[in-house]
Amino acid sequence: MGAGKRILVIDDNPDILDVLQSLLMSEFAVDTALSGEAALGMVKTEGYYQAILCDLMMPGMTGMELYSKIIAKFPGMEPRIIFMTGGSPSSLVGDFLVGRQNRVIEKPFEIAPLRQLLSTIAK
Amino acid sequence: MGRNYETFFELSLDMLSVSDMRGVIRDVNKAWLTVTGWTKSEVVGKSMYEFFHPDDIPMVEKNMIGVTSGKPIRNVEIRYRHKNGHYLWLNCSGTPSLDTGEIFAVVQDITKQRELESELRRRETFLTTLIDNLPVALFCQDGSDNLKIVHWNKMAEEIWGVPKRDALGKPSSELFERFHERLQEADLALLQRGEPVELAEEPVDSGNRGIIYLQTKKVPVRDEVGKPRYLLGISEDITDRKKLEIERAKAFQQARMASLGEMASGIGHEINNPLAVVHGSAAHLKTLIEKGGAEPDRLVSLCEKIENTSMRIAKIVKGLRALAREGSEDPLRPVPVVSLVEETMELCRARFAFENIKLNVSEIPNDLMVDCRAAQIPQVLLNLLSNSYDAVVTAKERWVRVVVKDRNGVIEFAVEDSGAGIPVEARGRLMKPFYTTKDAGKGTGLGLTISKGIAESHGGRLYADFEAPFTRFVMELPKSHGGRS
Numbered sequence: 001m002g003a004g005k006r007i008l009v010i011d012d013n014p015d016i017l018d019v020l021q022s023l024l025m026s027e028f029a030v031d032t033a034l035s036g037e038a039a040l041g042m043v044k045t046e047g048y049y050q051a052i053l054c055d056l057m058m059p060g061m062t063g064m065e066l067y068s069k070i071i072a073k074f075p076g077m078e079p080r081i082i083f084m085t086g087g088s089p090s091s092l093v094g095d096f097l098v099g100r101q102n103r104v105i106e107k108p109f110e111i112a113p114l115r116q117l118l119s120t121i122a123k
Numbered sequence: 124m125g126r127n128y129e130t131f132f133e134l135s136l137d138m139l140s141v142s143d144m145r146g147v148i149r150d151v152n153k154a155w156l157t158v159t160g161w162t163k164s165e166v167v168g169k170s171m172y173e174f175f176h177p178d179d180i181p182m183v184e185k186n187m188i189g190v191t192s193g194k195p196i197r198n199v200e201i202r203y204r205h206k207n208g209h210y211l212w213l214n215c216s217g218t219p220s221l222d223t224g225e226i227f228a229v230v231q232d233i234t235k236q237r238e239l240e241s242e243l244r245r246r247e248t249f250l251t252t253l254i255d256n257l258p259v260a261l262f263c264q265d266g267s268d269n270l271k272i273v274h275w276n277k278m279a280e281e282i283w284g285v286p287k288r289d290a291l292g293k294p295s296s297e298l299f300e301r302f303h304e305r306l307q308e309a310d311l312a313l314l315q316r317g318e319p320v321e322l323a324e325e326p327v328d329s330g331n332r333g334i335i336y337l338q339t340k341k342v343p344v345r346d347e348v349g350k351p352r353y354l355l356g357i358s359e360d361i362t363d364r365k366k367l368e369i370e371r372a373k374a375f376q377q378a379r380m381a382s383l384g385e386m387a388s389g390i391g392h393e394i395n396n397p398l399a400v401v402h403g404s405a406a407h408l409k410t411l412i413e414k415g416g417a418e419p420d421r422l423v424s425l426c427e428k429i430e431n432t433s434m435r436i437a438k439i440v441k442g443l444r445a446l447a448r449e450g451s452e453d454p455l456r457p458v459p460v461v462s463l464v465e466e467t468m469e470l471c472r473a474r475f476a477f478e479n480i481k482l483n484v485s486e487i488p489n490d491l492m493v494d495c496r497a498a499q500i501p502q503v504l505l506n507l508l509s510n511s512y513d514a515v516v517t518a519k520e521r522w523v524r525v526v527v528k529d530r531n532g533v534i535e536f537a538v539e540d541s542g543a544g545i546p547v548e549a550r551g552r553l554m555k556p557f558y559t560t561k562d563a564g565k566g567t568g569l570g571l572t573i574s575k576g577i578a579e580s581h582g583g584r585l586y587a588d589f590e591a592p593f594t595r596f597v598m599e600l601p602k603s604h605g606g607r608s
Binding site for chain 1: 391392393394395396397398399400401402403404406407410428432473476477479
């Protein structure tokens with residue numbers, strides 16, 4: 001089990017959460033949330049999660065809104081947030097990503113580089 | 124005059140008159156009085172010139188010059204005043220008698236004939252004007268004389284670049300030889316068959332207009348005994364219409380591709396998510412197998428997840444493929460309504476969900492079928508849903524629903540939404556091509572036009588239900604009674 005490295009995965013697709021949890025649980029303590037609203041309540045302090053993996057396109061609170069809310073509360077979290085996308089159906093997403101340093105992972109993803117990225121960020 | 128001649132004079136059915144050399148009337152017969160309406164005492168002793176139409180007097184005077192030298196007057200047509208004021212047309216022939224100094228005249232009332240002639244002339248002028256100004260080229264060939272051109276209107280002059288004076292009298296083969304071979308044989312055969320024929324549209328190199336497209340109809344005209352007499356040709360320049368047709372087909376294709384493109388990004392999301400699940404599950408499976416000792420149930424459940432998720436992707440791809448096909452040539456087949464609706468839903472769920480638009484579908488019985496071209500009906504539903512999406516995406520209340528009902532043999536697909544509704548001024552024009560209420564660059568104005576065409580080609584219809592308390596578009600299709608159900 002992940003020695004104290006705690007990550008949060010947010011996606012509206014429970015199968016994605018399930019798969020990611022199974023694949024990452026050997027290295028991290030993986031929490032999951034099915035919506036931005038649920039995730040917001042789980043980020044209690046700035047250091048609680050070492051990395052956050054967040055889907056951009058979700059019904060209800062989008063990944064972009066969740067991101068803004070988290071960094072408004074905990075500005076230090078900004079580099080720890082990684083986005084996932086299944087392709088960008090909205091020009092909003094494109095505009096949002098312009099000029100941001102955050103890493104964006106395209107679905108479907110190779111698990112080894114993702115593990116490595118998370119390890120680097122969660123240091 | 125002897126008694127017999129007097130009787131003959133009085134009873135003659137022709138009008139007879141006797142005047143002196145200057146035209147003063149000496150005597151007229153009964154027929155003359157009957158036709159002119161005057162009594163004998165009113166005309167005898169008066170000059171004929173008093174009764175002539177003033178415009179005709181110079182002509183009469185000219186004809187009278189010769190009478191004093193015994194030259195007869197033949198068939199002079201003059202207007203003569205009837206007692207009640209109107210003019211009669213009379214044909215007069217007279218012989219002067221130098222012995223008595225008198226002119227003996229035989230007169231015929233030709234008023235009716237003259238009226239008929241002028242009526243004929245009016246009609247001919249009318250027809251010539253009509254034919255000349257028709258927006259189609261009209262030419263007529265004489266069937267009994269080498270197919271010589273006998274009519275050639277202005278549009279014919281313009282289209283073939285041949286003036287009327289050059290065309291008239293020429294055999295048509297000479298005029299059209301640069302366009303057609305063996306035209307004369309074909310025309311003669313056509314004339315013999317006696318039935319009108321619409322020729323296939325053809326490109327023609329017209330002098331003035333460049334290459335134009337002509338559509339020609341040839342109509343044999345028979346005479347009163349049924350013998351083919353004339354061959355009428357009517358050629359319409361359909362170049363503009365043809366260009367428009369091509370443009371329109373292009374625009375329709377573009378509109379279809381645009382709505383497809385709109386959906387494509389949403390579909391990317393719909394496919395990549397399950398792909399991530401498949402890919403991740405396989406990766407997990409591999410790890411578990413490499414490590415060894417995993418529970419078989421866990422392995423099986425991962426395999427099942429891969430299977431199920433792959434099928435979901437296949438379903439989306441199937442829906443997309445159906446949509447991308449034009450499909451208008453496909454035969455009608457019975458298809459379950461539920462699969463038509465579900466296929467469409469697969470393609471737009473993500474897009475609606477992302478904007479937080481509630482998208483609901485009513486319960487649809489599995490055995491409900493319609494005879495349709497399965498590639499086309501989802502196009503219509505997708506178009507209606509896409510319109511709803513655009514209408515509600517900026518609204519406060521955001522819902523769209525698809526309600527399917529079986530109404531006495533008609534399947535009603537209603538797409539309803541919480542949008543602002545259709546402005547009254549747009550209602551009459553909704554289905555017209557190129558009409559759109561969307562912002563510039565957003566709508567092509569063809570979506571509903573194409574959708575309506577599809578519904579109608581299925582024996583159904585598409586309309587906006589303005590009675591509903593919300594925006595509601597309805598497609599009706601006849602229920603299928605045959606097929607697999």
